[in-house]
Amino acid sequence: MRTTIGITAGDPAGIGLEVVLKSIASVLPLGRWLLFTDRTIFERHVARFNPDVECRWIEHTSELTDDPVLFVRDMAGDTSGIEWGQRSTKAGRQAIAYLQAASLEALAGNIDAIVTAPVNKEAIGGNFRGQTDFLAEQAGVQQYAMAFFAPTFKVVLATVHVSLRDAIAQVSKDAYIRLIRFTNAQLGRQRIAVAAINPHAGEGGMFGREDIEVLAPAVRECAADGILVSGPHSADSLYYRAHSGEFDVVIAPYHDQGLIPIKLIAHGEATNVTLGLPYVRTSPDHGTAFSIAGKGEADPSGMRTAMRCAVDLLIRKL
Numbered sequence: 001m002r003t004t005i006g007i008t009a010g011d012p013a014g015i016g017l018e019v020v021l022k023s024i025a026s027v028l029p030l031g032r033w034l035l036f037t038d039r040t041i042f043e044r045h046v047a048r049f050n051p052d053v054e055c056r057w058i059e060h061t062s063e064l065t066d067d068p069v070l071f072v073r074d075m076a077g078d079t080s081g082i083e084w085g086q087r088s089t090k091a092g093r094q095a096i097a098y099l100q101a102a103s104l105e106a107l108a109g110n111i112d113a114i115v116t117a118p119v120n121k122e123a124i125g126g127n128f129r130g131q132t133d134f135l136a137e138q139a140g141v142q143q144y145a146m147a148f149f150a151p152t153f154k155v156v157l158a159t160v161h162v163s164l165r166d167a168i169a170q171v172s173k174d175a176y177i178r179l180i181r182f183t184n185a186q187l188g189r190q191r192i193a194v195a196a197i198n199p200h201a202g203e204g205g206m207f208g209r210e211d212i213e214v215l216a217p218a219v220r221e222c223a224a225d226g227i228l229v230s231g232p233h234s235a236d237s238l239y240y241r242a243h244s245g246e247f248d249v250v251i252a253p254y255h256d257q258g259l260i261p262i263k264l265i266a267h268g269e270a271t272n273v274t275l276g277l278p279y280v281r282t283s284p285d286h287g288t289a290f291s292i293a294g295k296g297e298a299d300p301s302g303m304r305t306a307m308r309c310a311v312d313l314l315i316r317k318l
Contacts, residue, residue, distance in 0.1 A: 002031050002066055003314045005307070006111040008098040009037035012082050013091040014288025015298035016117025017041065021051040022300035024070050027307045028053060031314075032064050032071065034111060036098040039074040041082065049296065061110040075101060084294030092123030099131060103138045106279040113280035113310040117303065118287045121161075129161045132274050135281060143182050144276030148259065148285065149309060150266035153242040154190075154249045155258040156183050156275070167254040171197065171210060176218035176251075183249060184227045186275040190248035193238055194219050194231030197253045201234045215253075239265070259285075268301035271309040280313045282306040 007024075010016025017037060024033060035042075039057070046055070054069040064071055077094045099119070105111045116131050128134065136144040148155045158179055159167040176194070183192060194215055198208035205212055215232040222229050233241075235252075239261035242250050252258025262270045263285060272283040284302030292298055 003112045003311070004032040004034060004061070004064060004110070005113045005115060005310055005314075006102040006105060007033060007035045007307075008095075008102050008114065008116045009035060009041065010098070010117025011087075011091050011095045011120045011123060011288045012038065012041040012079060013084055013086050013088065013123075013293060014118060014120065014290055015293050016119075016288065016303075017045045018049055018293070018296070018298045019284065019300040019303035020117055021045055021049050021053075022298070023304040023307055024051065025053045026304055027311065028068050028070065030308070030311045032066065034058075034061065034064065034071045034073060034105075036073050036075060036101050038077050038079045038094060039072075040079045041094070042072060042074075048294065061105060073101070085290040085292075087120055087123045087290060089123060089125060092120060092125060095119040096124055096128075096134075099134060100138070103135055107139060111279070112314055113282070115303075115306050115310050116281065116283040118284065118289075120288045120290075131283065132160065132272075132281075135274060135277060139277055141276050141278070143178065144274060145179065145182065145186075147273045147275050148262045148270050149273050150243075150262055150270040152245070152265070153239075153247060154187065155239075155262050156249060156251050157255060157258050158251055158253045160255055162255075164254060164256075168197065168210070171214055171253060173214050173218045176215060177221055179251060180218065180222040180227060180229050181225075182276070183251065184222075184229070187249060189228060191246075192227065192229040192249045192251060193233050193242060193247040194229065194251045195235040195238050195253060195257060196232035199234075199236070201232050268299060269305055270302075271306045273309065273313070280310050280317070282310045282313070 202211040211232040270285045274281040
């Protein structure tokens with residue numbers, strides 16, 4: 001029996017379902033694919049984008065077969081008034097419904113992985129910090145991390161969707177020790193480089209002491225345990241060094257430091273991977289792109305890469 005991969009349609013007003021439909025034919029032979037969406041939203045997209053793939057509606061994962069079709073599950077939500085490109089709480093509510101349903105199926109062991117299309121955090125509202133945190137909370141895991149896999153190197157984030165001020169405040173020696181050990185356990189014995197927080201890694205304390213007093217002791221302790229970790233390295237050159245093959249993984253202290261180089265170097269080829277979940281979860285490296293939603297202009301390369309990454313990670317687990 002082939003592995004089963006769930007796909008969440010993301011914000012129904014964004015480009016998520018468009019890029020899913022543009023990508024699915026290329027990966028259909030690689031597994032069994034189950035899309036979580038609403039019938040009205042799905043049919044609107046099919047009429048607009050005319051995907052070259054057979055679809056089959058099911059109500060339960062027990063109805064899945066190895067037939068080369070896209071299986072689709074209807075969340076039967078109220079989608080009236082949801083328009084392409086328009087942020088709304090109703091669209092946000094459906095995005096969470098897709099994510100919740102897929103999470104429950106993965107935790108029950110009915111699907112092996114989830115590929116998530118992008119959502120809009122403002123549309124969802126409340127205390128929602130992102131799909132990574134949501135899925136981790138649903139799974140009840142305490143240690144998890146957002147990572148990005150590019151063809152030449154990986155980035156693991158020490159902090160995610162918080163202000164820069166709060167990100168720096170969250171940095172501690174103990175937190176970094178846990179993250180370095182966790183990264184090593186999750187990704188295997190790879191060359192890990194810790195990116196500095198301050199310019200020039202603090203320049204001997206002239207530009208801040210966090211790298212000297214917090215990151216460096218954490219690196220030394222983990223290296224003494226036999227982990228292949230070094231740093232903190234000046235971030236202005238580190239990512240190119242990793243891209244050139246000197247390191248396998250970079251641990252970035254905050255969101256944009258890690259994602260700007262990844263998206264510059266590997267736009268459309270990098271995949272968001274959640275480390276620490278009891279199942280595989282991947283996502284493309286872009287957002288809802290409301291400005292082009294429904295126009296047929298969305299580039300599916302990121303979604304296609306995320307789908308293939310999920311398949312590859314499942315093969316490695318088997």
